[in-house]
Amino acid sequence: MKKWIFLLALPALFLLTGCQKTASKPEIVTTFEPIYEFTKAVVGDKVDIENIVPANQEIHEFEPSAKQVAMMTDAKVIVYNSNDLEKWVLSVQNNGEKIEAAAKTNQISGDPHTWVSPKEAILEVNYIAEQLGKVFPEDKTTFDKNASAYVAKLKKLDTEFDTLKNAKQKTFITQHEAV
Secondary structure, eight states: OHHHHHHHHHHHHHHHHHTSOOOOOOSEEESSHHHHHHHHHHHTTSSOEEEOSOTTSOGGGOOOOHHHHHHHHHOSEEEESOTTTOGGGGGOOOSSEEEEGGGGSOOBTTBOOGGGSHHHHHHHHHHHHHHHHHHSGGGHHHHHHHHHHHHHHHHHHHHHHGGGGGOSOOOOOOSSOOO
């Protein structure tokens, strides 16, 4: 009797295991949260994206695990801030493209924190959109549209920073040291 139940249950077992969602490899890997946010704003839900540096980890001290290196190797694109900040990205031999988001920014020598300036962030977002449009040409129009919408938000943020010019208190507390 038990054999018959097992034999009847076997096809159902195969059907259920066939319905499991398999983990997909991300097409884009970003290095840390600001670059992830910029890239996600550009691609929306068009492309699978994953960030590798946890939000609670210092980017300056980060070293990718073997699993993360394998993920980056297989990704179509790695988006990172700069060669000065994520030096380890240069040693990753990926099969796709590497996009240095800060390539067109006005970097201050020795200070890789370009994303903290809305004006520089705008340059990064536009560059990410431009480069991703070359890798995913079928989505270029969407990327450009999404980048424009995000740039509008960054421009608004930049004008809000102007209100700080008249602030009496000139000391600011941040979660990260920047020059």
